[in-house]
Each structure stands twice: as structure tokens, then as C-alpha cells.
Amino acid sequence: MPPFDTIVVGLGGMGSAAAAHLASRGQRVLGVEQFQAAHDRGSSHGKSRVIRLAYFEHPAYVPLLRRAYELWRRLETDTGRRLLQITGGLMIGAPDCDVVSGSLRSAREHGLAHELLDAAEIHRRFPPFTPRQETVAFYESEAGSLFPEEAIRAHLDVAAAHGAHLHFDERVEGWRVTATGTVEVTTSHSQYEAGRLVLAPGSWASALFKVDELPLVVEPQVLYWLEPSGGAAAYAADRFPIYIWDLGDGVQFYGFPADQDGRVKVAFFRSLQKDEAAIRVALAPCLPSLAAGRLVETVSCKYTLTPDHHFVIGSHPDHEQVVIASPCSGHGYKFASVVGEILADLAIDGATHHPIDLFSPTRFRPR
Numbered sequence: 001m002p003p004f005d006t007i008v009v010g011l012g013g014m015g016s017a018a019a020a021h022l023a024s025r026g027q028r029v030l031g032v033e034q035f036q037a038a039h040d041r042g043s044s045h046g047k048s049r050v051i052r053l054a055y056f057e058h059p060a061y062v063p064l065l066r067r068a069y070e071l072w073r074r075l076e077t078d079t080g081r082r083l084l085q086i087t088g089g090l091m092i093g094a095p096d097c098d099v100v101s102g103s104l105r106s107a108r109e110h111g112l113a114h115e116l117l118d119a120a121e122i123h124r125r126f127p128p129f130t131p132r133q134e135t136v137a138f139y140e141s142e143a144g145s146l147f148p149e150e151a152i153r154a155h156l157d158v159a160a161a162h163g164a165h166l167h168f169d170e171r172v173e174g175w176r177v178t179a180t181g182t183v184e185v186t187t188s189h190s191q192y193e194a195g196r197l198v199l200a201p202g203s204w205a206s207a208l209f210k211v212d213e214l215p216l217v218v219e220p221q222v223l224y225w226l227e228p229s230g231g232a233a234a235y236a237a238d239r240f241p242i243y244i245w246d247l248g249d250g251v252q253f254y255g256f257p258a259d260q261d262g263r264v265k266v267a268f269f270r271s272l273q274k275d276e277a278a279i280r281v282a283l284a285p286c287l288p289s290l291a292a293g294r295l296v297e298t299v300s301c302k303y304t305l306t307p308d309h310h311f312v313i314g315s316h317p318d319h320e321q322v323v324i325a326s327p328c329s330g331h332g333y334k335f336a337s338v339v340g341e342i343l344a345d346l347a348i349d350g351a352t353h354h355p356i357d358l359f360s361p362t363r364f365r366p367r
């Protein structure tokens, strides 16, 4: 019998969650991470991530989100770490834009509580927003922020508490399936053998997955922190929600309430526009006090995009012992808790009851 049941490669958002779920189900787990825990060179740093239940990208995500919320809350209780800040969330734009109409569709399909606000009501409830008259917003009280670095540490705490071996500053150079059906992993330090392999390498996926016709594009995205002109009081988390604003022509930006230091984070969503001037131009008609704010920090973070912007999660098409995960396309973090559960299901049982058909690793192959 190999010394480990499962090796998890990459201990970022998804790998840390997989290690936690596997170890807490009694698996002998080795986790290997090329950098330190909760580092800032991948896709899971920058202090906050949007979490929301109504899902404009596709209603099929909603059952996963229900479970993700449940697991995040359980993780908070189990570790004593604060991971969620529920503030409510606005999806803003023209009534027929994807962000508004897609959120409504998923809310109606899954019976999710929501309100539809007109421009005057948006401004009345949340004064920093100055929408044009024809703008509307889908409001959901369950939405908020998730703290990704804390969440990674929480998952690693759980994994370690259940006996997982967690190796940092160790790079996986390659892997192969042996003649006896086990998996051998070669790292910068050593070689390890296990019954199963979970690959959760984030933006390094193309180098490790070894799956043909799985086009993954890595794109740096910039996060901006501004101090609003006139102060951050109106942006405090007890009165200001997370939001995604669809300006049309493929331009969307999103943002968060002020942090403890009065800094307000904002970024483009899957946009090729990346400079400070462009974000100020986008903000000017929508959040003028933020557009005029002082820039205090910028951070770059990597998206790993699929052509349809849905995730990649499943068993490796050529090796049943190997499970691959690239749940990104700029919207994966909120799912990390349930993705950990799914990856553990796939590694242990070869199947999961969660709906993951949308995420098939072979869907881009010609039919």
C-alpha cells in the first residue's frame, strides 16, 4: 500500500479545501505547495472576494453555492476564524444586461429572496452610487465578502488537525501513473507515491494537467484600493454592499465596502482594461467620490480563464486516479469550500452527487 492515500498539488484556494475535506474523512494526505501558505503570487490573494447566491453566470451554480455557504459557516465555527462578511449585494446595470437579468433568472428558478431597485432607490439606500435614471439593480441580502487568505489558513488548519502532511516551498516537477496504478509525484525535494492525485495548481494548470484540448488562458488582473474623497463613512460595511456594475459593451467593474483602514477596493471584472485612468473613467459617473479618491494600493492577481468562463472540475480523462480542478475564470473563490468537498468525493469515490456536468474537462474537444 502506498504511504499516502491522496497527494494534493497546490495548497491555494481549492487545494487547501481539498486537503481539509480529504483529511477530515480519514485519508492519509500529502499536500505540496511551491510557495508559503496564503502567498500573493497566484489567484487567491487581495483580502476579499465577492460571494453571492443568485448567479447570473448560470442558475446551475446555485445549489453549489447553497452548500458553499453552509461549509464556509461550518469552517468559521470549526476554526474560530472570521471568513464571511455579509453586507448584501447589488448587481447593477441596464434591465436587460446579463448581470441583472441573469441574477433574476437564477433567483426565480431557485426561489431566492431578492429585490429589484430603480435608480432613485439605489441612491437613496446607498448614497455613494449615482446611477443614471434607466439603471436598475438586483439586490440580494445574502451577498457579501469572503476573506480568501484567512479561508486558506482555515482549511490548512483543518487539514493539519486531521493529520495531513503539508509541505511548503516545495515544487512539483512532474507526475506519472505507475504500472501498478498508483501515482508517483516528483518534487524539487523528493519523490512520493499515493493511490490518488488531486491537481489544484491554479494558474499553473496547463503545465501540470496534461489534458489535450483544454484551452486555459492566464490573465493578470489589477485590484485598486482608493480612499474616497470626503471620507469612507458612507462606504462602511454596515451600510454599503458589494456590487457588480455592468456598463455595457463588455465593461463590468465590481467593488467592496471600505476595509478597517477606510480603503475601498474596486476592480474590472474580466476586462482587458487595466490602468488607473480607465478605472477612474468607469467609476466617475457611478461612484464619483471613489473616482476622485486617492489611490493607495494596487495588486495584481491571476485569472485562469476557460473559453466559456465555466470551471474545470473532474476526473482526468486519461487517468481515473487523477482529479483536476481549475475553478476560476475570475469567479471561483466563493465555491472553494464546496469544491474541496467535490474533489474529495472524486478522489475517494470517483464520483460526486454535486452537479458538475457544466465543468467537464473534455467539453472543448471537437465532437
Ligand SMILES: Cc1cc2nc3c(=O)[nH]c(=O)nc-3n(C[C@H](O)[C@H](O)[C@H](O)COP(=O)(O)OP(=O)(O)OC[C@H]3O[C@@H](n4cnc5c(N)ncnc54)[C@H](O)[C@@H]3O)c2cc1C
Binding pocket: 009, 010, 011, 012, 013, 014, 015, 032, 033, 034, 035, 041, 042, 043, 044, 045, 046, 048, 049, 050, 051, 170, 171, 172, 173, 200, 201, 202, 203, 204, 208, 221, 222, 223, 267, 301, 302, 303, 325, 326, 327, 328, 329, 330, 331, 332, 333, 334, 335
Ligand atoms: C483579481 C481577482 C479577483 C477575483 N475575484 C473573485 C471574486 O470576487 N469572487 C470569487 O468567487 N472569485 C474571484 N476570483 C477567482 C478566485 O480567486 C479563483 O477562482 C481562485 O482563487 C482559484 O483558486 P486556485 O486554488 O485554483 O488557485 P490558487 O489559489 O492560485 O492556488 C493554486 C496553488 O497551486 C500552487 N502550485 C501551482 N503549481 C505548483 C507546483 N508545480 N508545485 C506546487 N505547487 C504549485 C500555487 O503556488 C498556488 O498556491 C478572483 C480572482 C482574481 C485573480
